[in-house]
Each structure stands twice: as C-alpha cells, then as structure tokens.
Amino acid sequence: MRKPILIAGGGPVGLTLGLLLEHVYKVPVDIIDRQLAPTHHPQAHFMNLRTMEILKTHLPSLHEQILDMAAPPSQWRDYVYCSCVMGQELARVDQFGPGIKAPPASHGFRNELCESLHDLSPTQPVHFPQHKFEHLLGSFVAEAGLNFERGIELTCLDANGPQVRVNLRNVQSGQEEVREYDHVIGCDGAHSKVRQRTNIEMQGPPKLQSLVNVHFTSQKLSNHAKNSPAMLYFVFNPKIIGVLIAHDLAKGEWVFQIPCFPADPKNPLSEYSKATCEKLIRAAANSDESSSVDVDIHSIGYWEMQAQVATSYDAFNKRVFLAGDAAHRFPPAGGFGMNTGIQDAHNLAWRLARHIHGAPSQLNDYSKERQPIAEATTKLSMKNFERTLRVPTALHVSYTSAQHLMNVTQTTAFQLLPNPFRQTIMSTAMAAGSAHLRAVDDPTSTLGQHLHRRVREIVLRRKAIGMLFYPWDIGYAYDKPFPESSDEALDQSHLFSTKENPHGFTSIVQVGGRLPHHWITVNGKVVSTLDLPQLVLKDCPSYSLLVTDPSWLEKKYTMEIPTVLLVNEEISSNNAIIATFNNKKNSLGDSPISALLLRPDGHVAFVWKNIDEVTPKAVNAILEA
Ligand SMILES: Cc1cc2nc3c(=O)[nH]c(=O)nc-3n(C[C@H](O)[C@H](O)[C@H](O)COP(=O)(O)OP(=O)(O)OC[C@H]3O[C@@H](n4cnc5c(N)ncnc54)[C@H](O)[C@@H]3O)c2cc1C
Incomplete structure (x- = not known):
C-alpha cells in the first residue's frame, strides 16, 4: 500500500x-x-512538563515507562557550582523551589514530583537522557507496527509535480530508489x-560557541555524588572549566560538556583525544590528582x-x-x-491527520503558530545562556575574555604557527586566565572568600540559569505574545501557585492556550482535563465542545462534534459525555466560562461566556472559519 x-x-x-x-490517528507513514x-x-536529558503531558495524553504507556526508568527527582533537583565535584562547593541551589517538597526517606522515588505538581499538571518533568528516550521510542514504533527503515538517506526532493518525489539511497548498498x-x-x-x-x-547569528561532550562512567564519582546529588555541576578550577551532567548515578553515567576556544573547525575532535578527556574529567572530579577516580569513556562528540x-x-x-x-x-x-520539536510534532500531527481523513485541517496554521514560538524560545534560550555566564564572569573567567582570545587565534599570524605551538600558547593563556581560581579551595584566602561570596549572591538569588520554566512551558498561547523573558520573570520561573505561595504561575483559560489541568471523573475513572482530546478520539482527531452550564442540556441540540458536560454533580445525558470535577469547588477559571471549543491538541479554540450563544450554528461557523 x-x-x-x-x-x-x-x-x-x-x-x-x-x-x-x-x-494515534491511524494515518499510515513511512519513517526513514x-x-x-x-x-x-x-x-538532551531534560523533558519538560508540556512534553510529558503530550506523551501522557496520547501515548500513556510510553509515558509510564519513562517515569519508571527516569532518575528519581531527589537526585536532580539541585545545581552545584564548585571547584570540582569532590571538592569545594561554591553554591548549591534547589531548582525545584519551595513548592516541591523533599520526599521522606521512606518514599518510593517515582511520585514525589507528580504529587507536588498535582494541581498544575497530571505529570512531571523528567531528567531522562535522549538516547534512552530514542531507544524506547524505537521499541514502541516497532511494537505499533510502523514501517521504520534504517540506513536509508533522503538525497533529493522535488515537489514540482502533483506528488512529492524523493530520492532515497540505501547507505549500505548505495542503491537509489524514487518514491x-x-x-x-x-x-x-x-x-x-x-x-x-x-x-x-535559517535566520539568526552564526555559531555562538563550540563544545566537546564526553559520555563516560565513573563509579567513584557517582558514589561520591550520591551523598549530595545534583543534575549539573558547574566546575571552575585552574585546570578545567566545564559542566558535568549526572545522567544516572545508579549506573555511574555522566556527560562532561567542555567549552572549546577554539576547536579546530576542520577537525574539532583532534585536540580532545581519549587521554586528554580522561585528564580533564579527573581534574573536574577531584583536585587531588593522586586520588584515582575511575573514568571509562564511551564516546566523545562535538x-x-x-x-x-x-x-x-x-x-x-x-x-x-x-x-x-530541522526548523x-x-x-x-x-x-x-x-521539547519544542516534540511540541511541533504534536501541533502538526492532528492537522495532517485531519487533512488525510478529509476533514478541514488548517494546515496553514502550523507554520503560523509554531514559528513564532521558536523565535520566542530562541530569545528565552539566549537570555538563559547569558544567565549561565554570570557565575564565570563573577569568577573573572568570563566568556568575553575567552572570545577575545579566540579572536586572536583566528588571525593569520596565529594560524601560520605549527599546531603544537598553537596548542601550547592557547593552553598557557587559558591557564593564566584561570590561575586565580586556586584561591577558591583555600579557606584562608581573602580572594577565595570574595569569590565564594560573589557566586553565592548570584546563585542563591536565582540570578543564574534555572531549570523549570512553567510560564513558558505551559503558559503560552498561540497568537498571543509569548511570556516575557525578563530577568524578573526568569528569577521566579520555578514558582507555581500553591496555598503557601498564591502568587506563583497559574494556568488560565485563554484562546490559543493549553486547557488548564483539573482532575475529573469520566465513567468512574479519574483523568485529567488534558486527556479529553484522547477520550473523544475516533481515528480522525476531532474538536470537542466543553460545556460547564448544565442548563444547556435542556436545549437538546444535536452537535456534529463530541460534547463534554463538565459539572460538579453527576447527571445523565444521552447527548454528552459527563465529566465531574473531583474538587467540587472547581470551575474552569476565575472568570465565568459557559463553554469552550477544544482543539484536538488540547488548546482552546474559542470561549463562550454566554450559554445562549452556544448553538450548533455558532460552533459550525467557528469550525468552518
Ligand atoms: C549537549 C546538548 C544538550 C541538549 N539538551 C537538551 C535538553 O535537555 N532538552 C531538550 O529539549 N533539548 C536538548 N538539546 C537539543 C536536542 O538534542 C535536539 O533538539 C534534538 O536532538 C532534536 O531532535 P530531532 O529529532 O529534531 O533531530 P535529531 O535528533 O538531529 O534527529 C535527526 C535524525 O535525522 C536523521 N537524518 C539526518 N539527515 C537525514 C537524511 N538526509 N535522510 C534520512 N535521515 C536523516 C539523523 O540520522 C537523525 O537520526 C540538547 C542538545 C545538545 C547538543
């Protein structure tokens, strides 16, 4: 076929x-x-709240497996700034913030974060490495019977005829075919x-920085880190500046990110042999060179x-x-x-599926909605990148000085020097620029105390890079300005509204935004409002009407789309799915909302305040617009 x-x-x-x-949508695909x-x-190693919500709604068993396999949240809630992992901590910050309780020692690890986020979302973000996620996706793709062909490369594409013609090359045999x-x-x-x-x-500046990343295991380092774990260790010492990511402490898995100034653009990995990387990892692990930290390198990337x-x-x-x-x-x-890529896929899938099933699809709106999100996310990521540079700047090992050094190395005179000389000059200059970091480990040094103070001031006031970004992850709405990436907003990006802190982030009902999460009961089963698009799904993804005013049933309208009546008390109806709020005080929002039209991706398409205006004609007019 x-x-x-x-x-x-x-x-x-x-x-x-x-x-x-x-x-999910029963549209056959080939994947190569x-x-x-x-x-x-x-x-990647961080899957944010919206990504996990999408997986929970549409691919619940994949979502469950990720939660089962991911590292316990208590192991990754902190970021640490230090001279080396086994040495002096300059500062440690709990990125979850006060809204998320630390679990009691006896707690099973999986649900501590889910429980704290219970009123905000039906799931939680996870620290789960991309390669493990891809392996899991691969097995789900195979189990679901999708046609996934490996070793096939797209080499050419032509869409000038009625169909899109592609040339595909088998990378092993070299054979080409046209489909x-x-x-x-x-x-x-x-x-x-x-x-x-x-x-x-593609629009935007050329490359900002080059990095080498090293995947390795070390039992000794992991055993040490288990006592006071963190997701990221920002390491600053005269021998190395870099970031260690604790991927899986149980298995001893780590990744080391090393900024390089500059890497040889023609052969970036030539300066980072296995032996060099081992030495750098040991310097990041422990200042005492005689302590033999085991390092088993699996791969080095650039x-x-x-x-x-x-x-x-x-x-x-x-x-x-x-x-x-690609975008x-x-x-x-x-x-x-x-995360943004998976959310692109979520936005595109229902449109394409409706198009293939012959329903009005709004394919036009995919680019219109997702491209501005990427532009705004670029600004947010750049602002975050700037915030990561505040600690090195406070320690006088700024990115700008390294960039100046890099500019010198790109002059013709420098390039004419033989490679070993260039490397020696570079490492001597870099070491000279960071020699003062030795003071960080000296408790009697006034400079050391000054540097500690400067770093703590930035980190403990949450002026450096954060981890949780609720307003951006789940608070944006299509066709509305993206939440502002100001410092003030980013300092508080981890706060969500709780009884103790009512001023944190709250989901609101807004056109273009994700429907806020509430726990509801449908046919005796507790689900989230976010699950509604999947609950009403019959192959072709469908819009649905959510009505919160029970008097609407008396009109006995026949609707062309699934209708859900969301109320406090169970009632019976032949025309609507009945969902009851689990928290009886709940309504969909603070302002009175009588009904809303929900897109197949769980975003709100239209809101009615006046129940008398919710008629089949009005709904059809919006769907056909
Ligand atoms: C160090 C690092 C840390 C990161 N951390 C995070 C994080 O914590 N969270 C996060 O959300 N993101 C993170 N990212 C970004 C994340 O890794 C990427 O955004 C993600 O890999 C993009 O997925 P993709 O499927 O779009 O592309 P890719 O992962 O690049 O996959 C593209 C696939 O297409 C295949 N391919 C390419 N060309 C062809 C062709 N012509 N024909 C057939 N197949 C082809 C490739 O083999 C590849 O398998 C990080 C990135 C880096 C480098």
Missing part, C-alpha cells in the same frame, strides 16, 4: 510524529533514517536535507551552539513541512530543543 506521508529522520521528533500519526542504529551518545508521497516531513535535524531542498533559510529559526515551516503548498531541529536550533540553556 502506498503511504501518504514520509517522515525523513527518525530522531526523537520524527519517531514521536510517526507514533502520533499512525498509532540514514543511521543504521540509534545513537548511544547523549544529548512519491502526498507529504514529506523533514525531521532530519540541524543540517536538514529537506530544508535545503526546499530553499528554506557540537556547535546556535540560535537560528527557519523562515517558514512549510513549502510547496503545504506538502512539505519541517519539525524539530530551529537553540542554545541548550533551559533544555528547549527536543
């Missing part, structure tokens, strides 16, 4: 899109990836061939930090689309890259 859709790229975004289209096997090299599809979705990452072939440009967004997310009259890194590249500060 010829499939209508090709997904080029089986990374986290392509595989999630494939599952949503075929497994040029790699023969999934990567083992970690990149035709109604739609091709480029989920093929930062260097997207689909994007190149559709002449869509990546360039960028801040660019595609000028459009579609081409060729909505027959070709981009999603994920945007953010600095990873805040962890938005993969």
Whole structure:
C-alpha cells in the first residue's frame, strides 16, 4: 500500500510524529533514517512538563515507562557550582523551589514530583537522557507496527509535480530508489536535507560557541555524588572549566560538556583525544590528582551552539513541512530543543491527520503558530545562556575574555604557527586566565572568600540559569505574545501557585492556550482535563465542545462534534459525555466560562461566556472559519 506521508529522520521528533500519526490517528507513514542504529551518545536529558503531558495524553504507556526508568527527582533537583565535584562547593541551589517538597526517606522515588505538581499538571518533568528516550521510542514504533527503515538517506526532493518525489539511497548498498508521497516531513535535524531542498533559510547569528561532550562512567564519582546529588555541576578550577551532567548515578553515567576556544573547525575532535578527556574529567572530579577516580569513556562528540529559526515551516503548498531541529536550533540553556520539536510534532500531527481523513485541517496554521514560538524560545534560550555566564564572569573567567582570545587565534599570524605551538600558547593563556581560581579551595584566602561570596549572591538569588520554566512551558498561547523573558520573570520561573505561595504561575483559560489541568471523573475513572482530546478520539482527531452550564442540556441540540458536560454533580445525558470535577469547588477559571471549543491538541479554540450563544450554528461557523 502506498503511504501518504514520509517522515525523513527518525530522531526523537520524527519517531514521536510517526507514533502520533499512525498509532494515534491511524494515518499510515513511512519513517526513514540514514543511521543504521540509534545513537548511544547523549544529548538532551531534560523533558519538560508540556512534553510529558503530550506523551501522557496520547501515548500513556510510553509515558509510564519513562517515569519508571527516569532518575528519581531527589537526585536532580539541585545545581552545584564548585571547584570540582569532590571538592569545594561554591553554591548549591534547589531548582525545584519551595513548592516541591523533599520526599521522606521512606518514599518510593517515582511520585514525589507528580504529587507536588498535582494541581498544575497530571505529570512531571523528567531528567531522562535522549538516547534512552530514542531507544524506547524505537521499541514502541516497532511494537505499533510502523514501517521504520534504517540506513536509508533522503538525497533529493522535488515537489514540482502533483506528488512529492524523493530520492532515497540505501547507505549500505548505495542503491537509489524514487518514491512519491502526498507529504514529506523533514525531521532530519540541524543540517536538514529537506530544508535545503526546499530553499528554506535559517535566520539568526552564526555559531555562538563550540563544545566537546564526553559520555563516560565513573563509579567513584557517582558514589561520591550520591551523598549530595545534583543534575549539573558547574566546575571552575585552574585546570578545567566545564559542566558535568549526572545522567544516572545508579549506573555511574555522566556527560562532561567542555567549552572549546577554539576547536579546530576542520577537525574539532583532534585536540580532545581519549587521554586528554580522561585528564580533564579527573581534574573536574577531584583536585587531588593522586586520588584515582575511575573514568571509562564511551564516546566523545562535538557540537556547535546556535540560535537560528527557519523562515517558514512549510513549502510547496503545504506538502512539505519541517519539525524539530530541522526548523530551529537553540542554545541548550533551559533544555528547549527536543521539547519544542516534540511540541511541533504534536501541533502538526492532528492537522495532517485531519487533512488525510478529509476533514478541514488548517494546515496553514502550523507554520503560523509554531514559528513564532521558536523565535520566542530562541530569545528565552539566549537570555538563559547569558544567565549561565554570570557565575564565570563573577569568577573573572568570563566568556568575553575567552572570545577575545579566540579572536586572536583566528588571525593569520596565529594560524601560520605549527599546531603544537598553537596548542601550547592557547593552553598557557587559558591557564593564566584561570590561575586565580586556586584561591577558591583555600579557606584562608581573602580572594577565595570574595569569590565564594560573589557566586553565592548570584546563585542563591536565582540570578543564574534555572531549570523549570512553567510560564513558558505551559503558559503560552498561540497568537498571543509569548511570556516575557525578563530577568524578573526568569528569577521566579520555578514558582507555581500553591496555598503557601498564591502568587506563583497559574494556568488560565485563554484562546490559543493549553486547557488548564483539573482532575475529573469520566465513567468512574479519574483523568485529567488534558486527556479529553484522547477520550473523544475516533481515528480522525476531532474538536470537542466543553460545556460547564448544565442548563444547556435542556436545549437538546444535536452537535456534529463530541460534547463534554463538565459539572460538579453527576447527571445523565444521552447527548454528552459527563465529566465531574473531583474538587467540587472547581470551575474552569476565575472568570465565568459557559463553554469552550477544544482543539484536538488540547488548546482552546474559542470561549463562550454566554450559554445562549452556544448553538450548533455558532460552533459550525467557528469550525468552518
Ligand atoms: C549537549 C546538548 C544538550 C541538549 N539538551 C537538551 C535538553 O535537555 N532538552 C531538550 O529539549 N533539548 C536538548 N538539546 C537539543 C536536542 O538534542 C535536539 O533538539 C534534538 O536532538 C532534536 O531532535 P530531532 O529529532 O529534531 O533531530 P535529531 O535528533 O538531529 O534527529 C535527526 C535524525 O535525522 C536523521 N537524518 C539526518 N539527515 C537525514 C537524511 N538526509 N535522510 C534520512 N535521515 C536523516 C539523523 O540520522 C537523525 O537520526 C540538547 C542538545 C545538545 C547538543
């Protein structure tokens, strides 16, 4: 059978899109990836609240497995600034903040964060490495029977005829074949061939920084960290400045991010051999070189930090689309890259599915809605990146001085020097610039005390990079300004409204925004309001009408879309699904709302205050607009 859709790229975004289209919305797809096997090299590790909500609603067993496999939240709620992991801590900050309780020692690890977020969301963010997520997605894709072909590369795309023609090359045999599809979705990452072939440009500055990342295991380091764990260790000492990410303390897995100034652009990994990386990791682990920290390196990667967004997310009259890194590249500060990509897939899947099922689809709005989100997220990530630089600046090892040094190294005179000389000059200059960091480990040093004070002032006042960004993760609305990335807002990005702190973030009902979460009971089962689009789903994703005024039932309207009556007391109806609020005081929002139209992705399409205006004609008029 010829499939209508090709997904080029089986990374986290392509595989999630494939599952949503075929497994959830019954639209057959082909997925290809040029790699023969999934990567083992970690990149993303933070899955935010909205991503987890999407998975919980549409792919609940995948969501459960992630929660089962992810590290316990008590192991990753802190960020630490230190001279080395086993040495002096300069400052430690609890990124969850006061709204999230620390669990009692006897607590089973899985639900502590879910419980605290109970009124905000039916799930929680997780610290879960991308390569493990991709493996899990791969097994769900296989189990659901999707056609996922590895070792197949898209080399050419032509959409000038009635169909989109693609040339696919088998990377092992070199054999080429031509196939035709109604739609091709480029989920093929930062260097997207689909994007190149559709002449869509990326806008934004060239690369911001080059980094080497090293995946390794160390039992000794993990055993030490287990006593006072953290997700990130920002390390500053005369031998190394970098960030250690504790991926899995039980298995001893870590990733070390090392900023390089500069890496040889032609051969970036040449300066970071296994032996060099081991030495640098030991220097980040322990200042005492005689202590033999075990280091087993699995892989060394190189990546360039960028801040660019595609000028459009579609081409060729909505027959070709981009999603994920193919459409945007953010600095990873805040962890938005993969999350935004999965949320692109969520926005695109229901539109494409409705189009293929023959329902009005608003394919036009995919680019219109998601592209501004990426532009705003770029600004947010840049602001976060700026905030990560505050501690190094306070320690007088600023990014700007390193950049100046990098500019010198790019002069012709420097480039003419033989490579060993260049390396010696670079490392001597870098070491000279950070020699004063020795004072951090000396309790009698006035400079050391001064540096400690400066760092604590920034970190404890939450002026450095944060981890949780509720207003941006779940508070944005399409067609409305994105929450402002001001310092004042970012200092408080981890706060959500609780009895103790009523001034934190609260979800509100707004057109274009995600429907706020409430616990409700439907047919005797406790679910979230976020689950409603999946509860009413019959293959073709459908809008639904949510009515909160029971008097509306007396009108006995026949609606063309599923109707849910959301009330405090159980009543009976043949025309509507009855859902009761679990907290009897609940309503959908502070202002009176009689009904709303819900999109298949759980975003609000329209709000009625006056129940008399909620008629089949009014609903159809909005759906046809
Ligand atoms: C160090 C680091 C840390 C990060 N941390 C986070 C984080 O905590 N949270 C977060 O959300 N994001 C994070 N990110 C970003 C995240 O890794 C990316 O946004 C994510 O990988 C994008 O997924 P994707 O599926 O769009 O693209 P990719 O993961 O790049 O996948 C693209 C796939 O397409 C395939 N492909 C490419 N070209 C072709 C072709 N021509 N034909 C067929 N197949 C092709 C590739 O083989 C690949 O499998 C981080 C990134 C880095 C570098």
